Amino acid sequence: MSLERLLEYNRKFVAEEKYKQYETDSIPNKKMVIFTCMESRLIELLLKAFDLKNGDVKMLKNAGAIIRKPFDSIMKSILVAVYELKAEEIIVVGHHDCGMSRVDTTALVEHMKERGVTQETLDTLKHAGIYLEKEFHGFDTVEESIEQSVRIIRNHPLLPKQVKVHGLVIDPHTGKADVVTRE
Numbered sequence: 001m002s003l004e005r006l007l008e009y010n011r012k013f014v015a016e017e018k019y020k021q022y023e024t025d026s027i028p029n030k031k032m033v034i035f036t037c038m039e040s041r042l043i044e045l046l047l048k049a050f051d052l053k054n055g056d057v058k059m060l061k062n063a064g065a066i067i068r069k070p071f072d073s074i075m076k077s078i079l080v081a082v083y084e085l086k087a088e089e090i091i092v093v094g095h096h097d098c099g100m101s102r103v104d105t106t107a108l109v110e111h112m113k114e115r116g117v118t119q120e121t122l123d124t125l126k127h128a129g130i131y132l133e134k135e136f137h138g139f140d141t142v143e144e145s146i147e148q149s150v151r152i153i154r155n156h157p158l159l160p161k162q163v164k165v166h167g168l169v170i171d172p173h174t175g176k177a178d179v180v181t182r183e
Helices: 003-015 018-022 042-049 073-084 105-114 119-127 142-154
Strands: 032-037 057-062 089-095 164-170 177-181
Touching: 003 018, 032 042, 032 073, 042 089, 042 164, 057 073, 073 142, 089 142, 105 119, 142 164, 142 177
Parallel strands: 032 057, 032 089, 089 164
Antiparallel strands: 164 177
16 A cells, blocks of 8 residues: 555545544543554454553554663653553553564664665664664563563653553454453
């Protein structure tokens, strides 16, 4: 699908006022943040599996639902959701069969080179203390990864102690969710 096809559909969507069925305000109805993987199989499945509708939660995504640093962009978004958007609960949702569990960082760097990233650029990053092997490393088990992300969120010095943080893993084929950790 091309950008033009998306925009063509969008013009029709707006003209037919289809947006009206999705109207809501910016405060999540369920006072919840869900942080999950960018996995395309979860776009609708996760919402349906948890009976969520437009406006119910703040949805944050990245590759693998991974937080490694206490002040990365996901954590900043969580804190904004808590302090400005009244979120009271955070759920980290990983999934089985996640591509981040299979990332070959050496192959990834080779793919970057094939698409035009120069060795000079890679060397510059390394000299700046940015190691792609570390930055793009995935995880061994989804459960360990979820526990790590939950631990960083729970122990964040700016997160109020009364905010509950849970970790789940979902099956991208069936939508079945299992608890990894809960408060």
